[in-house]
Amino acid sequence: MSHNTVNNEQYFNTDHLKADLKGRSVRGGAVTIAAQGSRFILQMGSTVFLARLLAPEDFGLIGMVTVIINFAGMFKDLGLSTATIQKAEINHKQVSTLFWINFAISTITAFVVAGLAPVVAWFYKEPRLVWITLALASNFIFGGLTVQHQALLKRQMSFTSLAKVEIISMLLGVVSAVISAWYGLGYWALVLMQIATAIANAVGVWVACSWRPGVPLRGSGIRLMLAFGGNVTGFNLVNYFSRNLDNVLIGQYRGPQELGLYAVAYKLVLLPIQQINTPITSVALPALSSLQNEPQKYSKFYYKAILWISTLGMPMTGFLMASADKVILVLLGKQWLGAVLIFQLLMPAAFNATIGVAMGWVYQSLGKVDRQLRWGIVSSIVNVILFLIGVRWGAIGIAAAYGLSRPIFLVAGFAYCYQGTPLRLIELAKTLLQPALASFGAAVVLIGINKLLPPGINDVIALLLDFVLYCLLYFAIWIVLPNGRSTLFEMLEVIKTFRGKAKRK
Incomplete structure (x- = not known):
C-alpha cells in the first residue's frame, strides 16, 4: 500500500471518533465558536468600515448580483459534501468521483453565470451589473475545488484546521476590500473581497487536507x-x-x-x-x-x-x-x-x-x-x-x-x-424554556428601562449600558426560572471539563 493511499484512508474511517464523541464535540464546538467569533469581528469590522467608505447604493448593486450568485453557488456542492459527511462508510473511489462531479458542475456554473451577465443587467436596468457578474462568476471554479476536501475535514471533526483556513481567507478578503474602498474603488471593493476570500480559501483547504482525488470511476457506488x-x-x-x-x-x-x-x-x-x-x-x-x-x-x-x-x-x-x-x-x-x-x-x-x-x-x-x-x-x-x-x-x-x-x-x-x-x-419545549423566556423577558424589561432614561446620553455609552443591563437581566431571569440554576450549572461543568482537558494537554 502506497504512502499516498495510507494518507487518503485516514479521512474515511470514523469509528475512532465514538470513543470520545462528547469530548470531541465540546472541543470542536469551542474551537469553531472561537473561530466564528473571529469571523464575526472581521465581518462586523468590515461592515462598519465599508458602510462609512461606501454608499448604500454600492451595497445594493452587489445585493442585486448576489441573489443569482448565491443561487448558482448551490450547484457547486449538489449536497454531496453532506452526503460524504453523513454516509456511514465511504472510500477513496467514491469521494474522488464526487470531487470531479463537483468541479465539473462548478466550472459549468461559472460559464452559465458569466453568460447571464447581460440578462441580469437588463432585468435590473443597471449596466454596471454586467462586469460585476462576470467578475464574481470566477468564484465558482475555486469553490468547486474545495467541496470534498472540506467535507472530509468535517467528517473527521478536524475543526481547528477548518477554522484556521476560514479566518485567514476571510482576513485577506476583508483587507483587500477596505484598502480598495479607501482608494475609491466603490462597489468594486465588495467584489474584490469575495474573490480574494475564495482564492485564499481554496489554497488553504488543499494545504489543510492532504487527500488528493484519483480519476473518476463508473460503478464506484455513489x-x-x-x-x-x-x-x-x-x-x-x-x-x-x-x-x-x-x-x-x-x-x-x-x-x-x-x-x-x-x-x-x-x-x-x-x-x-x-x-x-x-x-x-x-x-x-x-x-x-x-x-x-x-x-x-x-x-x-x-x-x-x-x-x-x-x-x-x-x-x-x-x-x-x-x-x-x-x-x-x-x-x-x-x-x-x-x-x-x-x-x-x-x-x-x-x-x-x-x-x-x-x-x-x-x-x-x-x-x-x-x-x-x-x-x-x-x-x-x-x-x-x-x-x-x-x-x-x-x-x-x-x-x-x-x-x-x-x-x-x-x-x-x-x-x-x-x-x-x-x-x-414536548422535550424541545422543555429544552428551550430557560433561554427563550430569559431572552424575551430581558428584552422587554430593557425596553421599559430605556423609556425611563433621560435623552442626551452618548450613543456608544448608551449601547454599552444596554448590553451590560441586558446580560444582568438575562442571567437573573434564567436563575429564577424552574430548574434554571441547575441547568446553568450543568453547562458550566461542561466548560470546566473542557478547560481541564485543554490544560492537561
Whole structure:
C-alpha cells in the first residue's frame, strides 16, 4: 500500500471518533465558536468600515448580483459534501468521483453565470451589473475545488484546521476590500473581497487536507449518495428561491437604495446568529450522523446541542431587538437609520433562526432529506405568496410579512420534522424554556428601562449600558426560572471539563 493511499484512508474511517464523541464535540464546538467569533469581528469590522467608505447604493448593486450568485453557488456542492459527511462508510473511489462531479458542475456554473451577465443587467436596468457578474462568476471554479476536501475535514471533526483556513481567507478578503474602498474603488471593493476570500480559501483547504482525488470511476457506488445530494440540493434551491425573492422584488420595484437598506438590515439581523449556528452545526451534524443507529444517545446529544445553540443565540437576538436603533446608529451611522424599522420587523425571523437550523440536523443526519425537500416546497410557496403581498409596501412590507409569520412556521416545521424520529416536541419545549423566556423577558424589561432614561446620553455609552443591563437581566431571569440554576450549572461543568482537558494537554 502506497504512502499516498495510507494518507487518503485516514479521512474515511470514523469509528475512532465514538470513543470520545462528547469530548470531541465540546472541543470542536469551542474551537469553531472561537473561530466564528473571529469571523464575526472581521465581518462586523468590515461592515462598519465599508458602510462609512461606501454608499448604500454600492451595497445594493452587489445585493442585486448576489441573489443569482448565491443561487448558482448551490450547484457547486449538489449536497454531496453532506452526503460524504453523513454516509456511514465511504472510500477513496467514491469521494474522488464526487470531487470531479463537483468541479465539473462548478466550472459549468461559472460559464452559465458569466453568460447571464447581460440578462441580469437588463432585468435590473443597471449596466454596471454586467462586469460585476462576470467578475464574481470566477468564484465558482475555486469553490468547486474545495467541496470534498472540506467535507472530509468535517467528517473527521478536524475543526481547528477548518477554522484556521476560514479566518485567514476571510482576513485577506476583508483587507483587500477596505484598502480598495479607501482608494475609491466603490462597489468594486465588495467584489474584490469575495474573490480574494475564495482564492485564499481554496489554497488553504488543499494545504489543510492532504487527500488528493484519483480519476473518476463508473460503478464506484455513489448512486445513493447522488440521490441524497439531489434531495438536499432540491431543498436548498426551493428554500433559496423563496428566501431571496424579497431581494429581487425590492430591487426590481424599489431600486438599489431601498434594497441596500433592506440587505444590510437583514445581514445585521442574522449575522450574530450565524456566528453560533454555523460552528455548532459543523459539530452537530457529523456527531449526530455517527449516532444515527443509537436513538437514546442521538436524542440526548440533540437536545444538548439545542440547549447550547439557543442559550448562545437567543440572547443575542433579544438584545438586538431591545436596542435596534442604537445598534444601527453606532455601527453604521446616521445614513442607515432608515433600516431601523426593517431591522425590528425582521427580529422574529432572527429569533426563530436560532433553533430553526436544528431541523436540518435531523433530516440530514438520519437520511430523511426527501421529507426535508417536501417541507421546503410547501414553506417556499407560502413565502412567495407573503412576499408578493408585502412588496406593495416596499421593504417594510416584505420585512413585516416575513418576520411576523416565522413563529407559525417554526412550530409546524418541527412537528413535521420529528415524525418518525425519537425526538418529541414536548422535550424541545422543555429544552428551550430557560433561554427563550430569559431572552424575551430581558428584552422587554430593557425596553421599559430605556423609556425611563433621560435623552442626551452618548450613543456608544448608551449601547454599552444596554448590553451590560441586558446580560444582568438575562442571567437573573434564567436563575429564577424552574430548574434554571441547575441547568446553568450543568453547562458550566461542561466548560470546566473542557478547560481541564485543554490544560492537561
